């Protein structure tokens with residue numbers, strides 16, 4: 001169902017819309033906000049034609065709440081937003097993590113804090129994606145860097161959200177969301193459905209091999225499922241004061257993601273044997289890609305997923321090269337995480353090129369920084 | 377169905393205080409549910425956070441106990457994804473009218489097929505008795521130690537104005553009328569709202585010289601006036617306390633088309 005295999009020239013947000021339908025989206029709740037609105041507008045007309053439901057809610061708290069409800073009805077569910085709306089969603093993102101509700105949230109990042117730069121790109125929400133809600137929890141977040149990846153990684157976001165029963169993010173930005181580019185829709189696209197309680201499926205081979213992810217008791221099937229954000233036992237008995245129950249639950253919720261990091265994480269390396277490696281993601285990686293393509297001394301590790309932190313590729317790059325340069329469109333958020341992993345791996349030098357204000361760092365700016373570092 | 381089949385006995389004992397009105401509301405609901413012949417396996421109960429919002433956890437069916445204030449928004453998504461399921465929301469005055477106020481008024485306006493039962497005990501029960509949006513003017517609470525300076529909301533009138541398909545208000549003293557209205561609400565399509573003024577002896581009564589449940593029930597009885605009569609008796613019927621009365625009755629019963637019943641149709645302005 002949805003877009004046919006072939007070549008298209010589309011906007012990033014449109015590619016995300018098409019991908020969500022291909023992935024099996026059946027319920028979308030949205031609230032207008034630049035620069036994500038095209039996703040809601042596209043789905044308002046497309047979803048009803050593909051047997052799905054679109055609704056515009058009264059605010060973003062309502063949006064994320066509604067997709068949680070729809071997910072328990074068994075529907076693959078999504079919302080799309082940007083900075084201010086994303087901040088409003090935080091409490092319920094933690095609720096979805098605690099209740100193991102598969103939901104997909106597209107955050108087309110814009111400059112913050114507050115209203116900031118509604119039409120300009122930023123990567124200011126990277127930490128808020130992982131740490132925005134209270135308590136210890138894990139999420140999955142993908143960082144597309146092209147129209148093609150808006151498509152591919154949106155499909156992956158659904159697949160992993162379903163597989164691990166976890167809120168999953170497509171962390172895009174105004175640059176990627178609004179750019180137009182070539183999209184190739186392949187013939188065979190792997191779609192993963194949640195491991196439903198009492199139902200056997202063809203794709204069960206993809207299931208997590210142990211019991212870290214319990215089967216999903218869809219409502220209305222006679223399971224008498226109880227869903228609650230209060231600390232609960234595996235049988236959904238609420239035990240808010242039991243230390244052991246809390247520890248076991250929260251530890252498992254975290255482990256099911258961190259222990260499966262290798263399955264989840266996606267990245268790309270250009271020039272793996274370079275003395276200097278740029279580490280970047282999303283539209284911040286545009287400049288680095290150009291520099292790496294033209295200079296043998298410089299390589300690029302581009303993270304296509306950023307949560308859970310892709311420790312393995314960062315470690316590998318850090319072990320091989322002499323220095324790392326992290327490029328991001330914030331004042332240094334993933335930088336400290338990357339630096340920690342790199343220093344532990346024995347890399348002596350990790351520098352930051354931080355650029356905010358709406359435009360990705362240019363190749364010129366990156367070369368200038370590399371010259372300052374004395375490495376080119 | 378027997379009363380005991382309706383509850384999930386594994387979850388007993390419940391958390392409610394002796395004399396709490398929640399039990400009365402649950403029993404009235406059970407009767408309405410049973411008499412109308414709804415099936416537990418086809419019903420999902422949704423709630424927010426609060427003493428009243430614990431009710432779904434005790435019922436032997438699918439239940440989702442959400443975050444504070446968000447029950448109607450969650451229920452909206454659930455109902456639209458599975459229109460064949462019956463969805464009932466249990467909520468409290470704080471959950472529905474304060475933190476969830478926006479979802480409440482928009483839920484009434486949107487008219488998705490949901491049955492919302494609000495237990496209005498005029499207080500934040502679960503957190504220990506702070507003033508809520510329905511605490512009457514001048515009444516005491518832990519956050520209004522010199523009397524409430526604010527004026528309360530009239531939840532049922534808000535629901536009427538916001539467009540709910542069915543609205544009724546009773547107190548826990550009116551068990552027969554309440555059961556009847558719950559039945560009427562379940563039988564009707566659309567967004568249906570039943571408000572129950574209920575007693576919280578622990579955290580409301582105690583601070584307002586009505587420490588035991590019977591004192592509160594007597595107060596409800598003394599103050600209740602049927603809405604048709606109340607309109608004439610007090611122009612300012614919005615204020616539960618100044619007017620000295622709790623207006624009760626069936627406030628509205630209308631048949632606006634449900635949100636999800638509209639399939640296609642002719643958009644406004646077509647053909648011009």
Ligand SMILES: Cc1ncc(C[n+]2csc(CCOP(=O)(O)OP(=O)(O)O)c2C)c(N)n1
Pocket residue numbers: 425426427428429444467468469470471472495497499500501502503508
């Ligand atoms: C976002 C958020 N704020 C505050 C709370 C704390 N809290 C828990 S229950 C409650 C009040 C519930 O009042 P009401 O809905 O009237 O239910 P009652 O306990 O009176 O039945 C509050 C404020 C919370 N759980 N979440």
Ligand code: SF4
Pocket residue numbers: 391392393395396397398427428497501502575576577578579580
């Ligand atoms: S605190 Fe009040 S509302 Fe809560 S259980 Fe006790 S009596 Fe009932």
Ligand SMILES: [Mg+2]
Pocket residue numbers: 426468469470495496497498499500501508
């Ligand atoms: Mg209350």
